[in-house]
Amino acid sequence: MFTIISRIFHFGAKNFWRNGWLSTATIAIMTLALMMFVGLIMFGVVTHAAANSIQDKIDISVYFNTNTSEDQILSIQQSLKGLSQVASVDYTSQDQALATFQKNHSSDQTISQAISALDTNPLEASLNVKAKDPSEYGAINSYLTSANLAPYIDTISYAQNQDVITRLATIVRDVNVGGWVVIVFLALVAGLVVFNTIRLAIYSNRDEIGIMRVVGASNSLVRGPYIVEGVFWGGIAAVVSLILVAPVFWFVSPYLGQFIPGLNIFQYFYTHIIQLFLYQLLFGVLIGMFSSFWAVQRYLKN
Amino acid sequence: MPSSRGYKEKNILESFCSIWYNSLVIVFQGVSKHYSDRGVALEDVSLQIDPGEFVSLAGRSGAGKSTVIKLLIGEERPSKGRIFFGQYEVNKLNDGELPAFRRHVGVVFQDFRLLPAKTAYENVAFALEVAGRPAREIAELVPQVLDMVGLGDKMKNFPSELSGGERQRVAIARAMIHRPEVVIADEPTGNLDPFHTFEIIKLLEKINELGTTVVLATHDREVINNLERRVITLDKGRVIRDEKKGKYILV
Numbered sequence: 001m002f003t004i005i006s007r008i009f010h011f012g013a014k015n016f017w018r019n020g021w022l023s024t025a026t027i028a029i030m031t032l033a034l035m036m037f038v039g040l041i042m043f044g045v046v047t048h049a050a051a052n053s054i055q056d057k058i059d060i061s062v063y064f065n066t067n068t069s070e071d072q073i074l075s076i077q078q079s080l081k082g083l084s085q086v087a088s089v090d091y092t093s094q095d096q097a098l099a100t101f102q103k104n105h106s107s108d109q110t111i112s113q114a115i116s117a118l119d120t121n122p123l124e125a126s127l128n129v130k131a132k133d134p135s136e137y138g139a140i141n142s143y144l145t146s147a148n149l150a151p152y153i154d155t156i157s158y159a160q161n162q163d164v165i166t167r168l169a170t171i172v173r174d175v176n177v178g179g180w181v182v183i184v185f186l187a188l189v190a191g192l193v194v195f196n197t198i199r200l201a202i203y204s205n206r207d208e209i210g211i212m213r214v215v216g217a218s219n220s221l222v223r224g225p226y227i228v229e230g231v232f233w234g235g236i237a238a239v240v241s242l243i244l245v246a247p248v249f250w251f252v253s254p255y256l257g258q259f260i261p262g263l264n265i266f267q268y269f270y271t272h273i274i275q276l277f278l279y280q281l282l283f284g285v286l287i288g289m290f291s292s293f294w295a296v297q298r299y300l301k302n
Numbered sequence: 303m304p305s306s307r308g309y310k311e312k313n314i315l316e317s318f319c320s321i322w323y324n325s326l327v328i329v330f331q332g333v334s335k336h337y338s339d340r341g342v343a344l345e346d347v348s349l350q351i352d353p354g355e356f357v358s359l360a361g362r363s364g365a366g367k368s369t370v371i372k373l374l375i376g377e378e379r380p381s382k383g384r385i386f387f388g389q390y391e392v393n394k395l396n397d398g399e400l401p402a403f404r405r406h407v408g409v410v411f412q413d414f415r416l417l418p419a420k421t422a423y424e425n426v427a428f429a430l431e432v433a434g435r436p437a438r439e440i441a442e443l444v445p446q447v448l449d450m451v452g453l454g455d456k457m458k459n460f461p462s463e464l465s466g467g468e469r470q471r472v473a474i475a476r477a478m479i480h481r482p483e484v485v486i487a488d489e490p491t492g493n494l495d496p497f498h499t500f501e502i503i504k505l506l507e508k509i510n511e512l513g514t515t516v517v518l519a520t521h522d523r524e525v526i527n528n529l530e531r532r533v534i535t536l537d538k539g540r541v542i543r544d545e546k547k548g549k550y551i552l553v
Contacts, residue, residue, distance in 0.1 A: 003434050003436065003437075004434055007431050014419075015419060018419045019419065207415075208417050208418070208419070210415075211415045211416070211417055212417075212428070212432070213400075213401070213404075214375065214377070214404060214409055214415065215404065215428060215429045215432060215476065216401045216402070216403075216404035216405035216429065216432055216433060216480075217401060217428075217432035218398075218401040218402075218432065219397065219398075219401070221432050300397070301397075
């Protein structure tokens, strides 16, 4: 058994070297496919970042009547945090609101004077609510407008911004879903191209497969070396494609950074390079293995 | 000195082949083969080949010689009838059993069927490697057999670097390496000139002298007439003549 396995690896490695041109051509195609694959992963990162940056801008603010006590507001904050749709709730007290307001209008004498002339703080305390998913603002809004909360609440920004929020939510969802559709479709195309390349490579070996069988090679011994070759092709293509793709990201990164603030794609690439390499290796090796397996299969039937 | 060289070759061959006792009988029982697209290839063929025989299958192209051989090595299955090969019933072997069966038979083809990406040495070694034989045994046997067919000095050459006669000798070495009870040759001289044809037939005769059954399919009149061995003549898928010391006769 061990002899057979070691021979399979030995034959596979030898075929790989001796079919130099075939190997080179196959690796070239697989490299292109894998470059597309890593490109797709990065495309996913970019769309995700774009969607996130939109999502970050969506929130609803709840303004409380000035006679609502801080304790009541804080208990509402707690109950909001208890909702499954809510990601975060930030509390802004009346004093904080005033401080921010004064800071923002420090250059405007009239407003400063008007504020200081008042005995009480006219600004309302507020809670700033962010949902986990933009489509869930409606649900949060209906919780806030329920009868038992109504006496404390003055206004809710959702009502005013409803249109914008739903539209943004659709965009975020479409970008995410669309990204996935594109990724799956193109990954499929890349996979098929590689499969066909390997099929052709093995088609050119069909006579040899026949000879091996006549000499008395078992099916696994015929198939084994081709699978080993497929693994080699996939592995090498993974390394080559990563090396080729690095400068592309380095070049593109600053432009994308302008388009989507806070996104540094080269840095992402750099910090996730091992993870990306493993994905590529997995994709390349698996597709190499399965393609070889299926391509040889049809020549093993009597 | 050609005579001493011949003596040496014979010696190697003898030490190589005389180790086992051949008791394998080949039997065809009412075998027919019909192709859906080409019609009848064989019709009700019954024959027996005894251990140690040298049998020629004669006939025109398309007479059914190649079909007999394909059925014999399990490359195709008969439409009717049974084929026995020693303890194997060839027409009942499944995909898993065929490889083991084929290691009992040595096959030589008209087009040599060598692996182009392997050297002469590796081509011969391959037949042992697939049988899972230990590396040391392979390293010992392969040069012996290549010496036997007179290619001791061309072991490292690839098939593309060898002449037709040399390629066929590599193929015979490969067919011999696992000491099969039967060597089957399908038009082994079809692509060779008369000189190399003579060489190859001599080699097959030598192999036969040492106890191996040889089945030779050929349409070469010269070859059959010079052999003076059993000849089975096929025509249109039927056995029309089976003679102990036959000649190539087609009416």
